[in-house]
Amino acid sequence: MNQRSSYLSVLFDIIAPRTCLLCSQFLSHPLATAFEKESLENYLCSSCRNQLEICERSFASGRSSRIDKFFSGYQYTGSIARIIPAWKYHRRNEFFPLIKILIYLTISRLNLLESDFNLVLAVPLSRKTLRKRDFNQALFIAACSSFALGLPLVAGQLVKNIHTPQQASLDRHARAYNLTGDTFGVIDPEVVRGRNVLLCDDVLTTGATLDTVAGTLRSAGAVSVTALTLARVEL
Numbered sequence: 001m002n003q004r005s006s007y008l009s010v011l012f013d014i015i016a017p018r019t020c021l022l023c024s025q026f027l028s029h030p031l032a033t034a035f036e037k038e039s040l041e042n043y044l045c046s047s048c049r050n051q052l053e054i055c056e057r058s059f060a061s062g063r064s065s066r067i068d069k070f071f072s073g074y075q076y077t078g079s080i081a082r083i084i085p086a087w088k089y090h091r092r093n094e095f096f097p098l099i100k101i102l103i104y105l106t107i108s109r110l111n112l113l114e115s116d117f118n119l120v121l122a123v124p125l126s127r128k129t130l131r132k133r134d135f136n137q138a139l140f141i142a143a144c145s146s147f148a149l150g151l152p153l154v155a156g157q158l159v160k161n162i163h164t165p166q167q168a169s170l171d172r173h174a175r176a177y178n179l180t181g182d183t184f185g186v187i188d189p190e191v192v193r194g195r196n197v198l199l200c201d202d203v204l205t206t207g208a209t210l211d212t213v214a215g216t217l218r219s220a221g222a223v224s225v226t227a228l229t230l231a232r233v234e235l
């Protein structure tokens with residue numbers, strides 16, 4: 001960094017100090033990242049970045065017979081276990097660009113650009129949950145994925161017909177019985193018929209939700225269903 005850049009960097013720190021979204025530590029303002037909005041360094045300090053545990057590979061469908069492959073960006077531990085609840089339950093708007101970067105990094109790292117998906121869908125929320133939360137976190141992840149992959153995002157076709165207790169509030173056994181074949185539906189099956197679907201959600205835990213949605217998509221004619229989640233809970 002030359003002297004002028006260094007001076008501007010100090011000036012940035014004074015007039016527009018930025019802090020880590022998780023621990024509030026001040027972030028330095030190297031100009032290279034100050035204008036590069038797609039960098040994790042603009043949102044997390046090095047310590048919090050180091051507490052992101054990457055999932056390096058896909059997982060066979062051990063948690064579902066109706067999903068061909070699971071892809072997850074990060075283990076649900078460390079920083080990601082603080083980022084997702086802050087974003088999802090407290091709707092901290094400053095987390096949206098961070099989530100977008102984490103999804104872009106995941107898609108690039110897992111070589112998903114090489115895949116043969118035809119369209120991207122999000123696990124839907126019931127109307128009641130959507131009213132309460134005001135946004136569907138899975139739809140945001142699906143939108144980022146569709147943009148990164150250059151594939152159509154199909155929103156509003158996959159719906160949750162029945163409001164069920166939140167999966168996160170249930171144990172493993174109860175999660176499996178919380179959802180039935182009627183819980184989700186596809187409004188126009190032609191949209192998914194014969195397609196390879198990338199189905200997005202925020203967290204993979206037992207896989208019960210993704211499995212149930214995949215069943216609905218396959219009944220509607222989808223050829224394959226691959227799951228992409230931002231994080232994965234180790235069981």
Ligand SMILES: [Zn+2]
Pocket residue numbers: 020021022023024025044045046047048049
């Ligand atoms: Zn931090």
